Amino acid sequence: MPTQDQPSQADQSQSEQDWLAAYDPRAFTPVAVTVDVVALTLRQDRLHVLLVRRAGPPFQGCWALPGGFVRAGKEDLDQAAARELAEETGVDTAALRRVHLEQLGSYGAPARDPRMHVISVAYLAFAPDLPDPQAGTDAAAAAWVPLGGTAPAAGPHRGGPSSRSGPAGHPLAFDHAVILAEALDRARSKLEYTPLATAFLGPEFTISELRSVYEEIWGEKLHAGNFHRKVLSVPGFVESTGATATKAGSKGGPRARLYRTGDARLLHPALLRPDREESVR
Amino acid sequence: MPTQDQPSQADQSQSEQDWLAAYDPRAFTPVAVTVDVVALTLRQDRLHVLLVRRAGPPFQGCWALPGGFVRAGKEDLDQAAARELAEETGVDTAALRRVHLEQLGSYGAPARDPRMHVISVAYLAFAPDLPDPQAGTDAAAAAWVPLGGTAPAAGPHRGGPSSRSGPAGHPLAFDHAVILAEALDRARSKLEYTPLATAFLGPEFTISELRSVYEEIWGEKLHAGNFHRKVLSVPGFVESTGATATKAGSKGGPRARLYRTGDARLLHPALLRPDREESVR
DNA sequence: GTAATAGTGTCTTTCAGACAGTATAGG
DNA sequence: CCTATACTGTCTGAAAGACACTATTAC
Numbered sequence: 284m285p286t287q288d289q290p291s292q293a294d295q296s297q298s299e300q301d302w303l304a305a306y307d308p309r310a311f312t313p314v315a316v317t318v319d320v321v322a323l324t325l326r327q328d329r330l331h332v333l334l335v336r337r338a339g340p341p342f343q344g345c346w347a348l349p350g351g352f353v354r355a356g357k358e359d360l361d362q363a364a365a366r367e368l369a370e371e372t373g374v375d376t377a378a379l380r381r382v383h384l385e386q387l388g389s390y391g392a393p394a395r396d397p398r399m400h401v402i403s404v405a406y407l408a409f410a411p412d413l414p415d416p417q418a419g420t421d422a423a424a425a426a427w428v429p430l431g432g433t434a435p436a437a438g439p440h441r442g443g444p445s446s447r448s449g450p451a452g453h454p455l456a457f458d459h460a461v462i463l464a465e466a467l468d469r470a471r472s473k474l475e476y477t478p479l480a481t482a483f484l485g486p487e488f489t490i491s492e493l494r495s496v497y498e499e500i501w502g503e504k505l506h507a508g509n510f511h512r513k514v515l516s517v518p519g520f521v522e523s524t525g526a527t528a529t530k531a532g533s534k535g536g537p538r539a540r541l542y543r544t545g546d547a548r549l550l551h552p553a554l555l556r557p558d559r560e561e562s563v564r
Numbered sequence: 565m566p567t568q569d570q571p572s573q574a575d576q577s578q579s580e581q582d583w584l585a586a587y588d589p590r591a592f593t594p595v596a597v598t599v600d601v602v603a604l605t606l607r608q609d610r611l612h613v614l615l616v617r618r619a620g621p622p623f624q625g626c627w628a629l630p631g632g633f634v635r636a637g638k639e640d641l642d643q644a645a646a647r648e649l650a651e652e653t654g655v656d657t658a659a660l661r662r663v664h665l666e667q668l669g670s671y672g673a674p675a676r677d678p679r680m681h682v683i684s685v686a687y688l689a690f691a692p693d694l695p696d697p698q699a700g701t702d703a704a705a706a707a708w709v710p711l712g713g714t715a716p717a718a719g720p721h722r723g724g725p726s727s728r729s730g731p732a733g734h735p736l737a738f739d740h741a742v743i744l745a746e747a748l749d750r751a752r753s754k755l756e757y758t759p760l761a762t763a764f765l766g767p768e769f770t771i772s773e774l775r776s777v778y779e780e781i782w783g784e785k786l787h788a789g790n791f792h793r794k795v796l797s798v799p800g801f802v803e804s805t806g807a808t809a810t811k812a813g814s815k816g817g818p819r820a821r822l823y824r825t826g827d828a829r830l831l832h833p834a835l836l837r838p839d840r841e842e843s844v845r
Numbered sequence: 846g847t848a849a850t851a852g853t854g855t856c857t858t859t860c861a862g863a864c865a866g867t868a869t870a871g872g
Numbered sequence: 873c874c875t876a877t878a879c880t881g882t883c884t885g886a887a888a889g890a891c892a893c894t895a896t897t898a899c
Contacts, residue, residue, distance in 0.1 A: 770878090771878080771879090772877080772878075788877080788878080788879090789878085789879070789880075789881095792878075792879065792880090793879085793880080812876095812877075812878090813876080813877065813878095815875075815876045815877070816875070816876055816877065817875095817876055817877025817878060818877070818878050818879080819878085820877085820878060820879090821878085821879095
């Protein structure tokens with residue numbers, strides 16, 4: 284790999300080897316690296332995020348994003364994120380296959396962790412409705428916690444996990460509230476130009492179910508008729524299975540046709556959000 | 565595992581303090597964190613990237629992205645990126661003010677650095693035409709190296725820095741070629757929905773100059789008339805200075821009006837790239 | 846029956862892109 | 873003169889959003 288032409292090939296290889304042999308990794312002030320995962324799912328048409336309750340300090344007892352230290356020398360960042368997601372929640376690797384996982388960004392303020400300088404690489408996951416998680420080794424509890432859409436959902440004084448958590452209740456550990464907020468922004472944006480909304484659904488779904496994904500994550504009602512036509516007009520977004528749902532909705536209506544995810548990776552043209560005025564300026 | 569989710573408030577603070585006092589950061593296998601900056605600029609209407617030639621191993625003599633280790637406990641990631649950009653290139657902090665800097669992503673394959681597991685947080689910078697850089701302490705040389713737009717520019721066998729470099733010549737150190745490629749993708753995309761193309765220009769510019777930024781980074785000619793109308797129609801993209809360029813182009817034509825950057829942070833509606841077919845599927 | 850939904854047709858407005866046309870500068 | 877450019881006007885087609893309408897199901 285070190286193809287060189289400046290010093291002679293042999294010279295440079297040799298000196299590089301010498302240097303590597305004398306290299307001491309512990310000479311550097313230590314920095315730790317963690318991965319934290321913002322895993323989103325829909326349960327009963329409500330957006331939920333996966334949180335764990337920290338078993339040990341710092342922030343013991345606080346709710347936090349699932350995550351942990353990267354195993355130095357042993358894994359990629361993507362692998363670490365997948366491992367943490369599996370470990371801390373009991374989601375097995377088969378179910379992980381149906382989960383979309385992508386890097387969100389890195390957070391490295393020196394004081395974000397009281398122990399030492401910890402740099403966290405955040406990941407964003409879109410999951411179909413998964414079983415209730417199992418708490419892993421670092422967590423006293425793990426649960427899908429509802430996010431308030433536009434309006435907070437859970438009351439502030441119940442015993443369950445939805446109270447005292449970040450989204451509807453008390454703040455999250457570290458800077459996880461910031462990470463969660465940026466994850467939600469990213470998620471809302473991803474729905475515009477990718478078909479990832481289908482990652483929240485099962486292998487077969489109706490256009491109405493797909494629409495309710497958009498409505499819950501964007502936090503606004505969409506026009507059913509126009510949405511329907513738009514989805515079918517974007518090449519590769521969904522493809523028909525030919526089948527029809529066995530039951531209609533609880534309020535009646537015709538049985539909807541079923542679709543599965545198409546082969547497009549980008550929506551073209553995109554499915555833009557309704558105008559949020561002159562939002563950011 | 566130290567369970568517990570209902571110690572009293574005082575208990576918890578106390579045990580957390582004890583734990584912190586006994587905490588030994590060196591217990592972890594060391595991981596290093598670097599920041600690497602993909603700094604882009606336009607010189608004579610050609611896209612250039614800032615590269616340094618590595619003074620020491622590994623990859624001694626190779627061209628690489630400017631960057632370096634994060635100073636543990638002393639700086640944020642953004643600060644580290646700005647510092648490295650300034651240090652390794654002699655760009656002073658005043659000039660840095662006119663540079664757009666944003667996080668691109670993190671790269672952490674265990675073997676990407678032969679020394680140890682090094683996780684690199686990559687940054688993307690858009691700069692106006694800056695003076696030739698000064699090599700910093702870690703670099704034997706630093707230079708703005710032309711990128712081939714769509715077609716590579718520099719011949720492979722000249723003495724200057726543009727040969728034997730990554731973009732037009734030999735591969736870059738580490739996985740920097742991958743980082744550079746993703747940076748260019750991001751840059752092309754950023755021009756669509758943000759006004760950051762103006763970050764490549766001086767405080768006052770003509771619509772034609774702005775168009776040439778788009779053309780060089782997107783690698784395709786744009787329709788002058790339609791581009792002109794589009795830019796002026798997007799609210800907050802540019803605002804008129806009232807002034808007119810003192811000279812016309814070298815090939816004649818009327819003197820163009822001058823504009824400065826507007827106050828929009830997002831272009832709405834966006835300035836979409838001409839159809840690249842069904843690109844990614 | 847009523848009410849709510851699935852899916853389609855149509856109209857208006859907006860916008861991108863193609864093209865033409867006028868005025869202004871350099872050679 | 874000729875040519876290239878700055879900028880504007882106009883047309884066409886694509887697409888979004890509003891609205892209306894039919895057909896089908898749960899209750």
